[in-house]
Amino acid sequence: MQDEDIKLLRRIAAGGGRKYTAGNIDRSRYDRLVDLGWLTPFKTNISDVEYHVTEKGRATSTANVHD
Secondary structure (H helix, E strand, O other): OOHHHHHHHHHHHHOOOEEEEOOOOOOHHHHHHHHOOOEEEEEOOOOOEEEEEOHHHHHHHHOOOOO
16 A cells, blocks of 8 residues: 555545446556556446445545554
């Protein structure tokens, strides 16, 4: 877990808990959050993915996290 992961998670949570990505882009930063259990990916078609914040992700996004 890195500070950038927490910042990204908080932006997604504050924006309604969903992030839509379209096209052939680097999704590695979102995949890290999926691996941590904070996001769930949903493929909407062959090139697009929508990520939803999980309950664990919501709890983490509102926690006062210090490394």
